[in-house]
Amino acid sequence: MALSGIQIYKMLPQTNCKDCGYPTCLAFAMKLAAKQVELDLCPHVSEESKAQLAESATPPQRLITLKANGNEVKAGNEVVLFRHEKTYYNMPGLFVRIKDDLLADAIKEKVAAADTYSTNYVGIDLVLDGFAVEAVSGSSASFSAAVAAVRAASKKPVILIAQDAGVMAEGLKVLDGEAPLIFGAGAENWEAMADLATQYKAPLTVTGNTLDELADLVEKVKGKGIEDIVLAPATRSLHGELTTRVLIWRLAIKKNFRSLGYPVISVAGDAGDPAKEMVSAAQAISKYAGFVVIDSFAPDFVYPLIVLRQNIYTDPQKPIQVQPGLYEINNPKPTDPVLVTTNFSITYFSVANEIEGSGLPAWLLVADAEGMSVLTAWAAGKFDAERIAKSVKAFDVASKATNRTIVLPGHVAVLSGELEEELPDWNVRVGPREAVDIPAFMKQAMT
Amino acid sequence: MPVEIPKDKWNGQVRVVTLGATADQGGTRTSTVTVGGETTMPFMHFEGEIPHRPVIALEIKDRRPDDWSSLLLDLWSDKADDPAVWAKAAEEAGADLIQLSLSLTNADGNPTTPEAAVDAVKKVLAATGLPLLVFGPGQADVDNELLVAVAEATKGERLVLGICEDKNYRTIVATAMANDHLVIARCPMDVNLSKQLNILISDMGLPLDRVLMDPTTGALGYGIEYGFSVMERLRMAALQGDAMTQLPMIVTPGFEAWKTKESKVGVDVPESWGDWEQRAINWETITAVALLESGADILVLRHPESLKRVRAAIEDLMTAPETV
Ligand code: B12
Ligand code: SF4
Numbered sequence: 001m002a003l004s005g006i007q008i009y010k011m012l013p014q015t016n017c018k019d020c021g022y023p024t025c026l027a028f029a030m031k032l033a034a035k036q037v038e039l040d041l042c043p044h045v046s047e048e049s050k051a052q053l054a055e056s057a058t059p060p061q062r063l064i065t066l067k068a069n070g071n072e073v074k075a076g077n078e079v080v081l082f083r084h085e086k087t088y089y090n091m092p093g094l095f096v097r098i099k100d101d102l103l104a105d106a107i108k109e110k111v112a113a114a115d116t117y118s119t120n121y122v123g124i125d126l127v128l129d130g131f132a133v134e135a136v137s138g139s140s141a142s143f144s145a146a147v148a149a150v151r152a153a154s155k156k157p158v159i160l161i162a163q164d165a166g167v168m169a170e171g172l173k174v175l176d177g178e179a180p181l182i183f184g185a186g187a188e189n190w191e192a193m194a195d196l197a198t199q200y201k202a203p204l205t206v207t208g209n210t211l212d213e214l215a216d217l218v219e220k221v222k223g224k225g226i227e228d229i230v231l232a233p234a235t236r237s238l239h240g241e242l243t244t245r246v247l248i249w250r251l252a253i254k255k256n257f258r259s260l261g262y263p264v265i266s267v268a269g270d271a272g273d274p275a276k277e278m279v280s281a282a283q284a285i286s287k288y289a290g291f292v293v294i295d296s297f298a299p300d301f302v303y304p305l306i307v308l309r310q311n312i313y314t315d316p317q318k319p320i321q322v323q324p325g326l327y328e329i330n331n332p333k334p335t336d337p338v339l340v341t342t343n344f345s346i347t348y349f350s351v352a353n354e355i356e357g358s359g360l361p362a363w364l365l366v367a368d369a370e371g372m373s374v375l376t377a378w379a380a381g382k383f384d385a386e387r388i389a390k391s392v393k394a395f396d397v398a399s400k401a402t403n404r405t406i407v408l409p410g411h412v413a414v415l416s417g418e419l420e421e422e423l424p425d426w427n428v429r430v431g432p433r434e435a436v437d438i439p440a441f442m443k444q445a446m447t
Numbered sequence: 448m449p450v451e452i453p454k455d456k457w458n459g460q461v462r463v464v465t466l467g468a469t470a471d472q473g474g475t476r477t478s479t480v481t482v483g484g485e486t487t488m489p490f491m492h493f494e495g496e497i498p499h500r501p502v503i504a505l506e507i508k509d510r511r512p513d514d515w516s517s518l519l520l521d522l523w524s525d526k527a528d529d530p531a532v533w534a535k536a537a538e539e540a541g542a543d544l545i546q547l548s549l550s551l552t553n554a555d556g557n558p559t560t561p562e563a564a565v566d567a568v569k570k571v572l573a574a575t576g577l578p579l580l581v582f583g584p585g586q587a588d589v590d591n592e593l594l595v596a597v598a599e600a601t602k603g604e605r606l607v608l609g610i611c612e613d614k615n616y617r618t619i620v621a622t623a624m625a626n627d628h629l630v631i632a633r634c635p636m637d638v639n640l641s642k643q644l645n646i647l648i649s650d651m652g653l654p655l656d657r658v659l660m661d662p663t664t665g666a667l668g669y670g671i672e673y674g675f676s677v678m679e680r681l682r683m684a685a686l687q688g689d690a691m692t693q694l695p696m697i698v699t700p701g702f703e704a705w706k707t708k709e710s711k712v713g714v715d716v717p718e719s720w721g722d723w724e725q726r727a728i729n730w731e732t733i734t735a736v737a738l739l740e741s742g743a744d745i746l747v748l749r750h751p752e753s754l755k756r757v758r759a760a761i762e763d764l765m766t767a768p769e770t771v
Contacts, residue, residue: 066640082683084676119719121668210770211450219448238763242740250453250520259448278729279760282736286675300721304667304709308737311672346669348709357715373670379635436708 003056005033008420011049012042020045060254061261064203064228064290066093066130068178069155073129073232075263075290081249087315089286090364092289093129094281094305095159096297097167100146107149115154116299119306122320122345126306130154132183132293133171135162140170147174159183159293160266172200181205181291183265184232185221187213194224203228205265207385209235211247215259224241230291232263238283241266245288263290274301283307320345321371326395327352332361334402337440339431340388342369342377343407350435358439363401374409385418392423454494457686461485461744462656463499466544466607466629467578473603473627475577477576480543482744483695488682489742492767500765501739503754504544504580504747506701509567510554516709516711518727519749530567532576538575540751541758546609547571549593551584559584560712561596568597572604580607580631580747587615598622605629607697610661613644620651631697633661636677638684642691649691659745660694666703667734674698675741682742698738704731732756739764 009029020041022028031037032053039045039053063077073093080086096114098107113130118127131150135143143162150158151174158180163170168182184205185193197204204226208214211233218229233244244265251257266289268281274296284292285308294305314320324343329352341351343366355362367388369377377383388408391397398404404426408415410433420428432441463484468474480502487495487678511520511527515609520527526536529595534545549564581597583590594608595618611619616632621737623630632648641660649655662681665676684692704710710730713723720726735746737762748754 009682082676083672084623084680117719119717211452212448215448215450222496222750235768237766237768238760239490239492240768242764243493243768246491247452251450255453260450269748275732275756276759279732279736279756282733283740283760286740288738298725299719300719300726302724303720303726306734307668308671309670312737314672316672316676373471376635434706436712 003033003053005030008032008053011045011052013044013046015044017044023199059261060256060265061249062227063090064181064230064263066157066159066179066181066203068130068157068180071130071156073157073291077239078249079253081246081253083312085314087317088313090290091309091313092285093157093291094302094309095130095157095291095293096128097132097134097161097293097295098146098150098269099136100139100142101147103201104145104149107146108153110297111150111153115156117299117302119299119303120308121310123311123322124348126310127200128156128297128302128306130157130159132159132161135160135164135167135171138167140164140166140167141374143167144170144174147171151175154170157181159291163189165189165196166192168196172196172202176200179203181230181265184230185217187217190217190221191224194221194226197221197226197228198224198411203230205230205232207232207234209233211251211260214248218262228310229262231260231262232267233264236267236270238280241280242287245284249288264288265291265293267293269293269295274298281305282308286312290297294403319371322348322366324366324368324391324395324398326400327364327366329355329364330359330361332363332401334400336361336363336401337404337405337407337429337442338363338365338392338401339407340365340367340391342367342372342383344369344371344373344377347373351438354435354438355442358442360439360442362442363397365391365395365406370426372417374411378412378415383412385415385422388415388419389422392426405429409433452493455487455491457486457495459486459686459688459693460496460692461682461685461695463769464629464656464659464695466605468581468603468605468627472493472605474605475572475576476578476604478578479605485682485686486531487686488679489740490764497765499744501744501746501761502543503541503757503761504546504745505540505542505751505754506548506699506747507533507537507571508748509550509559515749516705516727518710518713518724519705522750529570531570532725534571534575537751538577538702541649541754542577544578544580544745545571545575546580546582546747548582549584551586551589554665558589559593560674561593564593565596565600568601568606571646572601578605578607580609580610585610587612590615592733594619595622598626598628599629602626605657607631607659609633611644611648613640613647616620616644616648617651620648620653622724623657624651624653629659631655631659631661632694636665636673638677638680638692640748641681642684642689645694654693655690658694659697660692661697661699664698664700664703664734666700666707667730667737668709669703669707671703671734671737678738678741678743695744695747696742697747698735698743699747700731700734700738703747704734728752728756736760
């Protein structure tokens with residue numbers, strides 16, 4: 001549990017000697033509490049205090065990073081149960097599962113498609129994070145061939161799933177030097193799996209049927225010197241997964257219970273059919289999974305999940321915004337119209353994409369509405385005629401769009417009268433309400 | 448190592464609200480629906496009571512809508528031409544409730560009259576025994592005119608009248624009081640505004656066990672994170688004992704999701720969006736599931752396949768885990 005400045009102060013020598021560069025021990029303690037300085041700046045702190053402070057500086061949920069060829073996926077290190085309390089930091093990694101009974105060519109085809117999958121949402125390119133290769137054939141030759149086929153088709157991080165440590169070892173050999181996530185250790189095989197994790201310096205999942213079993217096995221694995229652990233509770237129902245993950249997060253974040261202070265992996269692919277799998281993955285994303293393994297990867301399946309992940313992991317204090325300004329779309333000329341919108345990312349991209357898709361040139365004036373949608377900003381007084389007129393002047397729109405036609409979003413048609421007053425030499429038009437209808441509007445009304 | 452299960456202690460409870468009235472209760476419904484009563488956060492069976500499962504309504508309109516996705520219109524086909532037939536089909540598709548949304552204009556483009564609204568509601572009541580929610584077209588003066596007529600013509604049915612907003616609640620609340628109906632209080636994603644509106648409604652004398660609360664949610668990709676968080680905050684406030692937030696929450700993922708380009712449009716969209724129909728169903732389902740996880744008691748959907756998927760999720764989530 002993080003300590004307050006006062007708690008830290010009590011552990012310092014309280015001599016105010018200034019050797020740390022701060023005027024008092026308390027000032028230094030405050031900086032420590034804010035994690036802005038390192039403890040070693042104070043040469044006088046006792047060994048006992050050092051140990052205590054180090055313990056409190058350890059995050060309640062360990063950060064686990066899966067790396068491969070310059071790609072990284074992080075999970076863990078979360079500090080709140082509910083996103084409105086601060087924010088969630090590390091989006092759950094999405095891994096597509098490949099079973100080793102597929103032929104190498106089929107594997108390569110599937111992996112290549114998922115590997116290159118990318119979709120643009122509010123200006124951000126969203127992708128899948130990696131692959132989970134599972135030994136179902138029982139043959140270590142098939143497993144290592146499957147791992148090799150995956151690695152040949154993608155450079156992204158990999159999770160290896162096998163019950164048998166001998167089979168696992170063959171897969172690890174293929175990825176020597178990479179430290180993939182080993183999935184994993186159960187009650188029967190944990191010692192052998194822990195040895196592999198040590199040998200390959202790789203993170204290890206720990207499975208248990210109950211929280212007691214999980215915590216027990218974590219302690220055993222830790223006893224073998226393993227620190228990078230991912231929890232893989234055995235439950236497969238929505239209710240079981242939800243309860244288990246809520247409790248794991250509560251125990252870690254609120255109780256600082258070290259034995260369960262790790263991210264959790266969810267195998268949504270085990271849900272059965274794609275419909276159930278999607279619901280399971282959606283729950284995992286909104287409720288406390290650090291890694292999610294899916295079997296389906298059709299774009300219409302992946303796209304909604306990847307957007308959900310982006311939404312839930314947006315910092316609630318900072319809406320995603322774009323820079324206010326005058327944007328040129330499809331090389332506009334001075335005779336082309338000006339469409340006006342706000343600088344909330346979702347709004348901007350809905351509109352910009354439609355104009356672009358219409359193929360017609362236009363100027364897009366993005367007013368500073370403090371990152372709010374059209375109606376939100378309007379209701380909050382951040383998107384009115386005065387502000388729009390101010391943007392027109394600030395970005396010198398009149399000199400670029402000499403035709404002086406400006407189009408308002410249909411939702412704020414009420415502003416047109418006032419805007420005419422603010423911009424007397426402009427032709428103020430009201431556009432459609434929804435961005436989808438912009439191309440038709442531009443084709444019919446603007447030409 | 449026995450792990451001590453950390454239980455949150457709550458002292459508040461969501462109110463229990465019953466929708467619809469049977470013949471003995473002064474209405475004509477063959478069944479009623481009861482929601483609310485939770486004493487814990489969504490599906491945390493190990494630390495509190497969740498006496499009533501979240502329920503699903505399907506939305507229908509008084510006439511074939513002009514602005515719905517063609518996927519939905521093709522699916523309901525000519526059933527959408529008659530609210531009675533449509534309601535029956537929605538019941539057969541597994542809905543617990545029907546939401547009838549009144550249109551601003553009739554098929555000829557003339558304003559919907561109170562008589563036509565009453566007629567549509569009566570037809571639906573005759574076609575199905577399920578409890579009914581009736582929504583106005585969403586323009587204050589028209590809503591008032593149509594909903595008052597509907598409320599009076601269906602006295603005692605315990606319909607749910609949608610929707611009351613800060614600028615337009617008095618008339619609807621008054622007619623709900625006079626005619627034994629329920630109302631929905633809708634606020635734009637703000638805990639304090641929700642509380643205020645609930646206070647205003649309760650000050651008029653409508654008992655709070657006849658009020659549902661719609662926090663407004665947004666769709667997946669279009670603001671759902673705000674809805675998700677405001678619902679979690681509202682539910683926490685309710686469980687902490689704040690009486691004016693202790694109302695069951697109704698959300699409209701069908702309306703929200705089917706408004707988005709992802710659901711509405713099948714051509715000229717990025718290849719990375721995939722198959723249109725599946726994407727649209729997934730959009731609605733995921734919007735609904737995210738809201739279910741954050742505290743929804745009533746979900747209003749539009750597509751029967753989404754209903755099937757969300758229903759399966761509810762069944763699963765309402766089972767208490769045997770061991771943790
Ligand atoms: C998410 C949300 C919020 C979020 C803010 C998110 C953000 N960063 O903007 C939060 C929770 C903070 C919020 C707050 C408020 N909100 Co709010 N909010 C919403 C919600 C649910 C979705 C808005 C959204 O993101 N839409 C998606 C974007 C893409 O839509 P858009 O910007 O309108 O853009 C579309 C079109 O306008 C069009 N378009 C855009 N630009 C252009 C340009 C041209 C030329 C054309 C042709 C078209 C076009 O294209 C886009 C896609 O179709 C809506 C209700 C709803 N479901 O729509 C309420 C809503 C907008 N909020 C509302 C209100 C009242 C508020 C508050 C004032 C409440 C309060 N008092 O606290 C506050 C104001 C903020 C403040 N005081 O700081 C009301 C506005 C009512 C009204 N009609 O005036 C709404 C409509 C809810 C309601 N029904 O009451 N809100
Ligand atoms: S160096 Fe240590 S003892 Fe000296 S003032 Fe800084 S914190 Fe206090």
